Amino acid sequence: QKEVEQDPGPLSVPEGAIVSLNCTYSNSAFQYFMWYRQYSRKGPELLMYTYSSGNKEDGRFTAQVDKSSKYISLFIRDSQPSDSATYLCAMGLDTGGFKTIFGAGTRLFVKA
Amino acid sequence: ETGVTQTPRHLVMGMTNKKSLKCEQHLGHNAMYWYKQSAKKPLELMFVYSLEERVENNSVPSRFSPECPNSSHLFLHLHTLQPEDSALYLCASSQRGGGAGYTFGSGTRLTVV
Numbered sequence: 299q300k301e302v303e304q305d306p307g308p309l310s311v312p313e314g315a316i317v318s319l320n321c322t323y324s325n326s327a328f329q330y331f332m333w334y335r336q337y338s339r340k341g342p343e344l345l346m347y348t349y350s351s352g353n354k355e356d357g358r359f360t361a362q363v364d365k366s367s368k369y370i371s372l373f374i375r376d377s378q379p380s381d382s383a384t385y386l387c388a389m390g391l392d393t394g395g396f397k398t399i400f401g402a403g404t405r406l407f408v409k410a
Numbered sequence: 411e412t413g414v415t416q417t418p419r420h421l422v423m424g425m426t427n428k429k430s431l432k433c434e435q436h437l438g439h440n441a442m443y444w445y446k447q448s449a450k451k452p453l454e455l456m457f458v459y460s461l462e463e464r465v466e467n468n469s470v471p472s473r474f475s476p477e478c479p480n481s482s483h484l485f486l487h488l489h490t491l492q493p494e495d496s497a498l499y500l501c502a503s504s505q506r507g508g509g510a511g512y513t514f515g516s517g518t519r520l521t522v523v
Binding site: 302306332334339340341342343344347386396397398399400401402403 | 512
């Protein structure tokens, strides 16, 4: 079983739709959870960061962590064509080590 | 441009060539990383340097050789690569062990012919 599972998509939605992106993981010890956005021909950029369970909102983006189900989500409200990108989930242990585990990424297309 | 700069952006090399990838950060971060990104696969951690010491070498073949001369610069020296080494090579930096998030460069698209 992979440590982090993420549906690669592609996911295609119309402009204005609510997008739900998800990852599941197997290591219950993970403490921090992140979402990165990667545009074509660019490196990933940190979009959202959460520590432990709960919700975090930043503009049109909401990150949700459910540690009991080992499931994290990223919601995008009022999606825009500029949101078209690959979204990577990432997580790890806050032990001062250097291993963050990444999902394979979900490719999202928002159609105008 | 992000705070992490990678050069070159694209590289085509033969299997007998020797080339180097360069990464530079001016964010004051104390850890730097090399990742390999292949299509539809998770990012693969290759090497980690913290305060200029290598702290992680993730079973990477010896044809990849990292170098970190100071806290702002990181190199990846390549020699006798294989076609399966073709991928996007990403450099990243962080302030701590990555738990606060990484800053990535735009990557070097490497093609081995």
